[in-house]
Amino acid sequence: xxxxxxxxxxxxxxxxxxxxxxxxxxxxxxxxxxxxxxxxxxxxxxxxxxxxxxxxxxxxxxxxxxxxxxxxxxxxxxxxxxxxxxxxxxxxxxxxxxxxxxxxxxxxxxxxxxxxxxxxxxxxxxxxxxxxxxxxxxxxxxxxxxxxxxxxxxxxxxxxxxxxxxxxxxxxxxxxxxxxxxxxxxxxxxxxxxxxxxxxxxxxxxxxxxxxxxxxxxxxxxxxxxxxxxxxxxxxxxxxxxxxxxxxxxxxxxxxxxxxxxxxxxxxxxxxx
Numbered sequence: 001x002x003x004x005x006x007x008x009x010x011x012x013x014x015x016x017x018x019x020x021x022x023x024x025x026x027x028x029x030x031x032x033x034x035x036x037x038x039x040x041x042x043x044x045x046x047x048x049x050x051x052x053x054x055x056x057x058x059x060x061x062x063x064x065x066x067x068x069x070x071x072x073x074x075x076x077x078x079x080x081x082x083x084x085x086x087x088x089x090x091x092x093x094x095x096x097x098x099x100x101x102x103x104x105x106x107x108x109x110x111x112x113x114x115x116x117x118x119x120x121x122x123x124x125x126x127x128x129x130x131x132x133x134x135x136x137x138x139x140x141x142x143x144x145x146x147x148x149x150x151x152x153x154x155x156x157x158x159x160x161x162x163x164x165x166x167x168x169x170x171x172x173x174x175x176x177x178x179x180x181x182x183x184x185x186x187x188x189x190x191x192x193x194x195x196x197x198x199x200x201x202x203x204x205x206x207x208x209x210x211x212x213x214x215x216x217x218x219x220x221x222x223x224x225x226x227x228x229x230x231x232x233x234x235x236x237x238x239x240x241x242x243x244x245x246x247x248x249x250x251x252x253x254x255x256x257x258x259x260x261x262x263x264x265x266x267x268x269x270x271x272x273x
Contacts, residue, residue: 021033021034021036021037021112022106022108022109022111022112023037023093023097023109023112024036024037030108030111031111031112031115032111032112032115033112033116037093040092040093041088041092041093041094041097041116042088042089042091042092042093042094043087043088043089044085044086044087044088044089044243044244047069048069049069049070049071049073049074050068050069050070050083051070051071051074051079051083051084052071052073052074052079052083052084052216052219052244053083053084053085053086053216053244054071054073054244054245054246055089055244055246056069056071073218073219074219079219079222079223079226080222080223080226080227080230080237081211081219081222081223081226081237081238081239082236082237082238083238083239084216084219084222084238084239084240084241084244085120085121085124085126085238085239085240085241086117086120086215086216086240086241086242086243086244087116087117087119087120087242087243088116088242088243088244089243089244089245089246090215090217090243090244090245090246091246094242094243095243097109097113097242098150098214098215098242098243101113101150101153101214102146102150102214105146105147105148107148107153110150110153110154110157111157113154113242114154114157114158114161115157115161116242117154117158117212117240117241117242118157118158118161118162120240121158121162121210121240122162126210126238126240127162127164129208129236129238130164130208130209130210130238131164131165131207131208132159132164132165132166132167132203132204132207132208132209132210133155133158133159133162133164133165133166133167133209133210133211133212134155134166134167134168134170134171134204134209134210134211134212134225134229135149135151135152135154135155135156135168135170135171135211135212135213136151136171136211136212136213136221136222136225137149137151137152137171137172137173137196137225138151138173139173139175140173150214151212151213151214152168154212154213154214154242155168155212156168158210158212158240159210164210167200167203167204167209169199169200170198170199170200170203170204170209170229171196171197171198171199171225171228171229172196172197172199173195173196174195174196174197175194175195189218189219189220189223191220192220192221192223192224193220193223193224193227194224194227195224196224196225196227196228197228198228198229198231198232198234200232201232201233204229204232204233204234205232205233205234206233206234206235207234207235208234208235208236208237208238209229209234209236209237209238210238210239210240211225211226211229211237211238211239211240212239212240212241213239213241214241214242214243215241215242215243215244215245216239216241216243216244216245217244217245219239222239225237226239
């Protein structure tokens with residue numbers, strides 16, 4: 001336990017309840033990170049891939065139509081979701097916060113992370129586009145071991161902040177795919193594309209769904225969920241996560257051809273077959 005947290009507890013005893021930064025324990029707002037902790041989060045800043053939201057690194061040249069810059073990972077790939085956005089890059093403090101939530105059950109950090117996500121949804125226009133939210137589900141075996149689904153905790157908080165409907169059981173995972181960490185992009189995609197089923201077709205039909213998770217890496221899990229939602233009648237699917245991973249090939253130089261990514265209208269039609 002940090003010295004700051006020990007001192008804070010002592011002050012609680014002496015002077016009554018105080019609030020603390022959920023990450024470092026310094027006195028502050030329990031529902032947001034303190035300024036020092038916010039400064040440590042690596043943010044996903046432009047230029048980013050217009051599809052998956054991955055920062056385009058490595059001295060990338062900008063071109064006039066920045067809205068259509070597409071990373072090499074998304075070029076020519078049929079995504080079932082419209083686009084994905086994340087406020088943070090999955091490294092450093094952002095990665096630590098996710099690990100603390102998932103593997104140390106530090107659920108007290110959920111309000112702070114979801115507030116950052118909700119702000120991202122507002123700034124990117126996703127908040128005005130989506131009329132309901134759904135979490136990426138865990139397989140029942142993993143849910144039983146962990147005791148909670150971090151995506152659902154984040155989704156509940158984000159939906160509440162944005163004032164949109166939450167459909168917590170919209171999706172279920174019918175196949176256990178194990179960890180995706182050591183699989184390449186193609187195998188991740190093949191592994192999960194048909195692993196999900198929509199259990200609430202009447203509630204998603206005709207609606208634009210905000211799919212929520214903690215991290216997006218290859219987009220394979222998001223595609224599997226989006227495919228299931230589209231096949232059940234959802235109009236469109238957008239993806240919001242706290243962080244985006246740049247550990248794979250998606251941070252290569254962008255495509256200069258805006259038409260190189262499969263058109264989302266085509267994806268929606270193909271997603272229903």
